[in-house]
Amino acid sequence: MATITKSRNLYAASNQWATRPADERFWDLQGMYDQCHEYYKNRIEQTMMLRELRFEADASNELYVNAKGGSMSMTNWGFKQLCGEFGAPAGYLSGLPSVLTSSVLNHHLDNHRSVNPVTVVGLKNNGHEKFRFFNTPTYTRIWNYQIVQQLMEVCRKDAGWRVPPARPAMNGGPTRIATKTDVLRGRDNGLSIKIGDHIGPAGLYASDHDMFAFLVNEEHRIPDGTDAGLARGIFISNYEVPGYAFKVWRFLYRYVCGNHIVWGAENVATFRIIHVNVSFQLAWEAMSRELQGWLDRSSKEDETKIKRLQTYKLGDDLEEVCDKIYAFRFGITRKQLELAYVKVQTETFDQDGDPCTPWGMVNGLTRLSQESPYADERTKLETAVGRLMMVNF
Secondary structure (H helix, E strand, O other): OHHHHHOEEEOHHHHHHHHOOHHHEOOOHHHHHHHHHHHHHOEEEEEEOHHHOEEEEOOOOOEEEEEOOEEEEEOHHHHHHHHHHHOOOHHHHOOOOHHHHHHHHHHHHHOOOOOOOEEEEEEEEOOEEEEEEEEOOOEOOOOHHHHHHHHHHHHHHOOOEEOOOOOOOOOOOOOEEOOOOOOOOOOOOOOOOOOOOEEOOOOEEEOOOEEEEEEEEEEEEEOOOOOOOEEEEEEEEEEOOOOOEEEEEEEEEOEEOOOOOEEEEEEEEEEEEEOEOOOHHHHHHHHHHHHHHHHHOOHHHHHHHHHHHHHOOOOOOHHHHHHHHHOOOOOOOHHHHHHHHHHHHHHHHHHHOOOOOHHHHHHHHHHHHHOOOOHHHHHHHHHHHHHHHOOOO
């Protein structure tokens, strides 16, 4: 337990577990695929100028947007996106009577000067149509169902990849009793799901505009000098709306608890594709190769890689080690390298290893990234650390 509390923990999956509504949670990939494909099949797409839209309110105070003759109700996402485009405060407008909101938004539409067309994307839902979002001509979309389909193929080829079990969410939903096939095979940390515990759908989430998946593989734990060893895990997220990316986090870890906190994560690498000015086919093939290569790798490869990183000497002291890594020009500053070296040497040597090795420095830099209060700074350093992990020392 001492090692766990001092190690880096990942909370992205736990945040999803804590916040997703019941209708966005799935027991398995097939159910998630069916829902995402249903969104895809029932999409509505129209290319037009934004100023051609008109807002209206009905007698029940419901807000609608009219696009080329068809009225669509508003999703929360679509409403916020349109308000953001016009510089209007979505939170304030959502509290007004719809007739006033429609009047304000129509005023902004009348004064909208963009000369570029957009694609308005809606959704058919039980005979009604909803406005989901709009995107510009430079936007290229990776559909959520395509990603889930890829994950289903991965799990078909390697049964070791699975969604870890989780406790029922606070906001309700279906539950059942965990069986032997549900629980993870790796050692638990006292907080993991055990046979007989109540569990709920978790780890797989999808809405009409985004998805998140959490998979682990504990079939062959990788020795790293600790009693527990390490297993492989991935987070995958995607948004079908503008302003976000298809993103994959890959990592090694020690434990997963019942609320999906990943304990003792090491060597986190992040990959992403932004949905702008990119060939969908080329982007998807590139990311699929990267993801498939990680998922298909044998544990022996990871064990060999870790052993090499733990034993290869970058130098004999702080100056030599920092000079060696800084020369790679990965975007890691000299100050960050020095701080990471000192942290491992004086605070975490027993857990992270020798700071004169790549393994020690990777762990030190990872810990350093978690001390930053800014997400963009953490992501930048974590990405650089992932590149360092790929160097063939």
